[in-house]
Amino acid sequence: MRRFLPIAVAIICGLWVLADFFVSHPLIDSVGAKLLEGVMILAAFALFAGILNLLGFHARRISKDQKDWGYRLVLMVALGGTLIAGIVLPGSGALSWIFGYMYYPLQSTMAALLAFFVVSAAYRAFRLRNGEALIMLITSLVVLLAQLPFSNRISPYLPLLRKWILDVPVTAGTRGIILGTALGTITTSLRILLAVDHPYAQD
Amino acid sequence: MIVCPACSHRNPEGAKLCEACGRSLANFVYRVCPSCGALNSAQHVFCHRCFAELALAEGEEPIPESTFVRPYTPPIVTLEEEVTTQAVHREAKAQASETGARPTSEALPGQTPSEAELGPRAAAPISEEQAVAPSMEGEMGEMPASTEEALSPLEAAESPEVLGGGPVGAAGVETPAVQVAPPDETQALTPEAAANPLEGLDDLLPFEPAVTLPHRPSQHVSAAPSTTEDYEAELFQQVAVERAPLQEGAQVVLPRTAQGLPQIGRTILYILVLLAGVLPLFTWGQMSSFVQPRESVLALVRTIEELPSGAEVLLSFDYSPTYAGELDPLALAVVRHLARRSVRMVVMSTKPEGIGLAEAIYRTITEESPDYRYGEHYVLLGYLPGQEAGLRSLNTALGDAFKIDYLQKRPLGELSATSGLATLKDFDQIIVLSDDSLTVQRWVEQVQAQSDIPFHALVTSAVEPLLVPYQRSGQLLSLIPAASGAVEYELAGSVKPSALFRSDAYAAFFVLLLVVALVTNALYARRGKRGS
Secondary structure (H helix, E strand, O other): OOOHHHHHHHHHHHHHHHHHHHOOOHHHHHHHHHHHHHHHHHHHHHHHHHHHHHHHHHHHHHHOOOOOHHHHHHHHHHHHHHHHHHHHOOOOOHHHHHHHHHHHHHHHHHHHHHHHHHHHHHHHHOOOOOHHHHHHHHHHHHHHHHHOOOHHHHOOHHHHHHHHHHHHHHHHHHHHHHHHHHHHHHHHHHHHHOOOOOHHHOO | OEEOOOOOOEEOOOOOEOOOOOOEOOOOOEEEOOOOOOEEEOOOOEOOOOOOEOOOOOOOOOOOHHHOOOOOOOOOOOHHHHHHHHHHHHHHHHHHHHHOOOOOOOOOOOOOHHHHHHOOOOOOOOOHHHHHOHHHOOOHHHOOOOOOOOOOHHHHHOOHHHOOOOOEOOOOOEOOOOOOOOOOOOOOOOHHHHHOOOOOOOOOOOOOOOOOOOOOOOOOOOOOOOHHHHHHHHHHHHHHHOOOOOOOOOOOOOOHHHOOOOHHHHHHHHHHHHHHHHOHHHHOOHHHHHOOOOHHHHHHHHHHHHOOOOOEEEEEEEOOHHHHHHHHHHHHHHHHHHHHOOOEEEEEEOOOOHHHHHHHHHHHHHHHOOOOOEOOOEEEEEEOOOOHHHHHHHHHOHHHHOOEOOOOOOEHHHOOOOOOOOOHHHOOEEEEEEOOHHHHHHHHHHHHHHHOOOEEEEEOOOOHHHHHHHHHOOOOOEEEEHHHHHHHHHHHHOOOOOOHHHHHHHHHHHHHHHHHHHHHHHHHHHHHHHHO
16 A cells, blocks of 8 residues: 555556646646646745755754855855845845846856867867867868858858758757657656656655 | 564664554564674674674574564463463472472463473573574574564573573674573563563664673774785885886876867967957947848747737746856847837746846836836746646646736736736747757647747757757747847847847857867877877
């Protein structure tokens, strides 16, 4: 009974939502909507549980006076401040200020550093070592050149060549990945629906 | 881990009741560590506390689960049997006092005198091995299989004969026995106490009963390294760290792979990257005169131009501030265009940070066009959790996914921009701005495939190739990479320019990458010739 109940619930819920995808019936639709609403509530609660876990993790290390405890303290203070700004003072604009003047610039700065790393990496990546490297170098040069605003002035065929690269070899590879992923998803779903796998009820 | 003696379920260490059958684990057979005195489960080979070996007998294998000793369960005793048993008990005591001999075993309720005095187990003195570690006995097969016949080791330990030294293990270390005070002979052993001496004390006792043992020096694995080990470690350190002296005239040859970008080269590259970013601030979009909008940009511009005034468009800001530098200009251009067309916009995000980015964009729009008001022309719905499930719920009922709006916390029915919206099918267009392909795939699979609403994706340039199949299949009406798409959109849609200078920066950076690629190969070719 201890194992049967979660498996039965999972199979029934899974089949119901699956049926809701294909069948339009008031009862199936309404129950399916409630199940989806439950998933959203669970997802939101998981976020809350994650915050609690994060707080507990760092609080334990601060109390043990471990290395880098100062950074952990800053993290906890920032987290607490943001929570207070969002929950206690929702209309004060404090949350928008934190987002616009702290979070946004920090994230953008980190992303901007990528430009330096990309150029450094290009020094090694574009080196001609073998045939594969030659193909990658030519493809990269074509795509880069075609993205230049004046690429048409260099050659009218450059944008066409870039389009061909994206439409044929890239699309073929991407479709293969998407189809493979879809087959894997179907297999996993069937295994869960048939109770071959039940990751939600680990022994 | 504690294996339940009743059902063999494996319970976590410290469990007092079996997770599967709910029985008490207090009667479980323990094995005492000869080094630290910790009590271990019978099947343990090494102590869980100090990792010392638990002195298996020579040639002995750890006992399989199937042969675990079952706890003693007293038989059901009727009143008549009870009276008979007590009479027999008194008679045996009287005989013993007459002869001066001590009975070898006390009869338990339900046992006949012959069983108590002559039975193969009850009559014989209970060995120390039986008391402490049945796995060491080597005679587990002789133990009674039935629950009624099995003898609890703790019960056996109450016998005075078993107190004292333990068995001798393979390493010659005497395994200590559990020290339990001898029972008061004046008190008769009640059936309850015989069944479970720890009955009622489960909550008071920890997993390990407070049995104190004198510390005995371990002859097993020691944590402190020996002198030999210290010497060997020092020698290894010398070999690993110190370099062997070079012979006279020897030349150090580094492997080719070690030849990376020299520091001076890296410095030059970083200065060039900085220049590529700074110089466009002074050129102010000279390169934009060369820009030609691509077909997908033109398609989106045409679609928005054809929308009637008051049409409903859903925008989802599914990107993080990391990619805001790339996606914000395109988002701003599209929103400006929609606002100019007096289209009603409903804004949401499937990423927690996305709605903050949208708020900043619409703040700019409101400052530029004060007539474009919140609630009347646009509404921010907020963050939608649940990924696929959240998007599926949008198809069913918009009000189920979002009860109130993000800024004013009012029900959607009270806002004129959302009052007539029930499901996604009420929207004329859906535009998703995203920095990862999986989010767009979710939208296509969960929303577009179900509703057939015209769907557009504005993405980062890195994501664009992964979504081309969806565009070619017609599921995405337009797929626009943001890096160059913002400038193209501003030109094609005649929107207020704010991203034009970016075309200079992109051009400068792409040219820099091309130069790096060419110079790199030229340098390597030159080094190769030198080497050959």
